[in-house]
Amino acid sequence: MRKKEEKYLESFEMWMWRRLEGIKWSDRVRNEEVLRRVDEKREILRTIVNRKRSWLGHILRRNCLQRRIMEGELKGKRSIGRKRFGMLRDVLNGRTFEQMKEDAQDREKWRTSC
Numbered sequence: 381m382r383k384k385e386e387k388y389l390e391s392f393e394m395w396m397w398r399r400l401e402g403i404k405w406s407d408r409v410r411n412e413e414v415l416r417r418v419d420e421k422r423e424i425l426r427t428i429v430n431r432k433r434s435w436l437g438h439i440l441r442r443n444c445l446q447r448r449i450m451e452g453e454l455k456g457k458r459s460i461g462r463k464r465f466g467m468l469r470d471v472l473n474g475r476t477f478e479q480m481k482e483d484a485q486d487r488e489k490w491r492t493s494c
Contacts, residue, residue, distance in 0.1 A: 381470055386425055393424040432471050440484035450477075 397414050398405070415421065439446050450468075452458075472480065483490050 381425075381428070389424050389428070390422060393422060429470050432467070436468070436471055436480070437484040437487070437490045440481050441487070451481075 394411050394414065397418050397420065398409075401414060401417055403409050403414060403417075439450065468477070475483075483493050
């Protein structure tokens with residue numbers, strides 16, 4: 381996920397909290413104050429990353445087309461340039477793809493690592 385998309389999601393999350401509390405933009409209430417009033421933290425990005433990790437573990441445990449696509453096993457030409465890991469960038473979390481494949485085979489280990 382790109383930084384721009386993350387910013388949009390965080391803005392949407394704050395808009396929802398303001399809407400639920402009935403706070404207008406003209407009231408000039410800071411985001412920290414809104415979060416304090418609703419007694420919440422910013423969770424939308426963390427939730428998205430956790431669900432991506434869960435989905436990735438599910439895919440890596442299966443022997444399916446999606447896994448083969450992620451591993452780059454399909455025959456044929458590929459586009460010029462480096463491999464794209466757009467979806468995996470925020471999920472890898474400092475680990476290599478090979479380490480993630482190993483961890484995904486053991487469900488309990490996968491759940492604790494996520």
